[in-house]
Amino acid sequence: MAESTKPPPPPPLQNQDQPKEIGLPGPVPAGARDPAIDYITSKPYRPSTQRIIIDNVDIKNKCFTVSTDISVFLLDPSLSEIRLNLGQYCLLPKEDLTFDGKVTINGIEVEYERTNMAISGFPENQPKSLENFQNFIENIEAKRRYEYKLVLKIPSSLEIKQGQRVMLHIDTKVVNPKKGIHYVLNYTAEGELDQSSHFYTYKASFESSTHEWLPCFDNFNMLAVFDIIIKLPDTLAAVASGEHTDTIEKGDGTVEYVFRQLVPTSAANIGFTIGVFQQFMHPEMQDVMFLCPIGFLPMLKHTVAHCGRVFEFFEELLSSRFPFSCFHVIFVYNLPDEFVAYSGFSILSVDLLYHKKIIDVVQSTRKQIVNAIASQFFGCFVQPYRYRELWLVRSLARFITFLYIERSFGQCEYTFEFYTAMKEVCDYENRFGKICLSPRTRDDIQESFANSSLAGMTSPKQFDMFVKKGELVLRILHNKLGKESFMKVLHRLIYVATHFGQLQRQQMHWYYLTLTVETFFQTVLNVTGREVPSLIDQWIYGGGHAHLEVHYQVNRKRNIIEVEIKQEAKKGRQIYTGPLTVSVQEIDGSYNHIIQIDKEYVKEDIQCHSKGRNKKKKKVLISVGEEVEIDFSRFDPEATVLWVRIDPEMLLIREVNLSQPLIHHEYTVLYERDVCAQLNAIEVFKQTSTIQTIDVLNEVLANEKLFYQ
Template identity: 25%
Template sequence: MSFEINEPPFRLVHQTLCIREVNFEKHSLFGFVDINLKATRFPLEKVTLNCRHSRLYRVCLNGSRQVSFDYRDPTLLVCPDDIKQRNLDYFCGAYMQAIEATNFDIGNGELSFTVPYDMRAEVERSEELAVRIEFSLESKNAGVHFVNSPSLVPKQTNKPTCENKQRIIRHKHMFTYYYENCNKLWFPHVDSPLMPCTWRVEVTVPNDLLAICSGELLDVVEYESGNLLTFIYHVDIPVCANKIGIVVGDFEMMPDQKSSEITHFCSPGLSAALTSTVENVVDCIEFLEQHLSSRLPFQQFKTVFVEEAFTQCLPFAGMCIGSVALLHTEKIIDQVPHTLRKFTTPIRKDELNINRVVNSTSHISSSPLRLLGHAIASQFFGCFIASASWSDSWTVFGISKYIAAQFEKEIFGLNEYLYSVRETIRKVFVSINFSENST
């Protein structure tokens, strides 16, 4: 379904996301957002934003003026109970209408409020409007995932190892996850790729936890009580809201051995595996910078490995969130980067037959290096350069995949690169055949 994009009456200038409390027991958080708007059409009568699943408390304009707001989510009740049609086709049509009713690109949204009449002259004179929205999130499946997973650790005693009992340690952490625009499920913002802006992210956590966010770490403020810390991050390059990632937990921090601008995080006790997994991250960044003749857009880059991740690796602005399943120790690391290109005979172009590509290195298809390479390439195409609309997201995704594939060819060799292309083509044909058979 195609939509006609309407010109919004304002542009985003800057947004501050402030999380004041993270509750791991109730799987909830509380905070507010400050959105700075620049009016482009006068008089500015109505402002529409996107937000789902959160509980909104109040909306204030220019610091102190509290206004009433309308907050509704049509996707909560797609088909009324009294409807007579009960089939999948009707549901799909009704759901697409509900999505269209909250599409910001055509002037809609879940949250809307009217600018008071006596403030419109002031907004027209300054061309700016500051909006503060207080919110909380109590849903367990709304763009933020909480983990309280038990880990079995041998108890340290003087008895023989076989008699050591195991004790349970819970490594609690939370992280944002998404399909492309899942951030609108938990905090108010403008859900449109045409609305990038600079960001400031503040997260207050207990002093035994770390907060890792998109952007550059500016400061860590300790409260007078000494029990809380506030981590302040700043993204000085305009990015869309769906590229803001947040992770909170009791992580071990490891600066990269080759670059001071790169930092890695993992659960306690996994630092040895973390070292082996990320040892080629700097090499990948240097290759892409040379290949694109451009430096990495963001000053700092962070990799965070979490448990219960929904996908293997998620790229955000200046960071990526990966699954802990990607971590591997040095003892079992494959020697492909060192030996594959040396002992594999490349296929000559005049003998190229994609069906003859050797299957001996198929296990590399989901290697951590390949996934991290795509996450780094997404910093250029996906975070820094975004698509013009949601329907065009495949363009930046495809470009970042292609650029990451060039690094794979440099590391793994031509044969593995061709095999990867062959497997991608095979998956496309399988999906096409499945779609034709299902219809």
């Protein structure tokens, strides 16, 4: 039976007569269908618990055995088979005769087969066009969901009833995996394995790689609770997802590590690491443990010393406790990504560790560690319903990471992060076409190289752009709602997931631990009472960015600024309509003006406030509320406008080409305290520069009070 991927509808609007501070979904109106019921019935079967036993670990030969028991809730009485995900390096009992294993349902041995996807070439009878090729790729991607499926035949002797639970038992042997598990093998001079050797799981694709070593239902919305038992020689140690509940030492030189993940999660959030590690329990957090290879402990202690403040910040920001009972962070060699986040467990690169005398990597290292912690809230706890929502939870994690950056490193560093992200997104769209975060039809992605709905049609670079554009959209929403209201929305998501995650026997309510674009904005409406249709249509369902060509001149007789704004429809762009903020720095201070953009060419007059300049006046009040002393010796004695900024708060996803005299750009770099305006002015210097420009840059470099990167 084909598996439906259509999500249930978003939760109904909360009854206005109910108190909102409870933070739970409101009562379902009469005649409406509970989305949690739609969630539980959207597939013919769902897992509820999974027990995993890892044994016979042979690091040198890169193999181990996995035995798993999965409790499955059957919803279709006509079922004849159950399909699981299984990687090609997981060998079944009849595929490898070197180990004893079984595949059973309720203790009855069953027939099973592996269904590999056969990929054929582009049909010769079809014209070679971009549209036909796209159809061909999408068909392959649709089939890819069934790649390396393990099909268990339900025996006729087993009577199936709706709502029945059955127990699946599968034994496999993982041999020399090429994906999903990475081995670090170091040898001594005698040819023996060095104690620094270890191996760990990682995510080799955007979706998940857990099926590469574990038979499971490897879909984002197939949640379960997990028990993990890892049997090892007593010379090795293990860390895995969940709470470390027990360590059982056997008398035969072996040890069992027991982990329990009681918060419902997807198989994508299950992983482990095995090797020899040194441990460090953070003195401020008894439930947080850090591990590293032998020899790195002093650097580890120094690198993670700040982490106590990170947890405090997020718990205060989200008005919620850390979602898992404990947290393990392990540093390993040769990690293929910046970090890998599993439920209650994160893996980072040992290259991040630094000595206390090193200062130039402090910011970059802290950003990655903070992002790994933030991903526990959004990504591992609040999870995407499908792949197409993965960018949303990743962007939420990155956004609250940037809020910590603002608290720790200052407003300029926070602004610089978004400035960099916006520049990268706009440059990418100019080269490769629009980024549509949530396409509704094929027309929405007609001009795009990527489809955010299909992992197989997305490259790592494209997915990174999805996440960065998502960060920008969340910042726009944050500024539109206000920080307090926006954080109430995030608190609501965490609170609802916390409440329903504790109801382990009411499996249909696990739906509230997942997130879609629709339910996210439904939560925005429920919490704040505000709808943001223009934001959704422009930046979520629509692709591209605004490109504004801005020119102005000062009419001294009328004491106004005549502003012209042009837009041109080109690759990767959209024609923006809506409000645009223009900030004018005058002699008497900084003033913001709103221009309404309703077409491709707009001409608007802005009234100036300054009547004339007192030549003796040296101090000017700038936009940040600070008075700065300005040298007017090189400036026009009759001028009252010092410089202009377009969309100073970055409330749009845009690129701006502002045409103004070079002296205005020079004064922007020297005296403005908005780092984005300064960087934009420096970009102008690359095209047009003078001896005065060089003097300006030298003066900026000599000023220790200015932000730098």
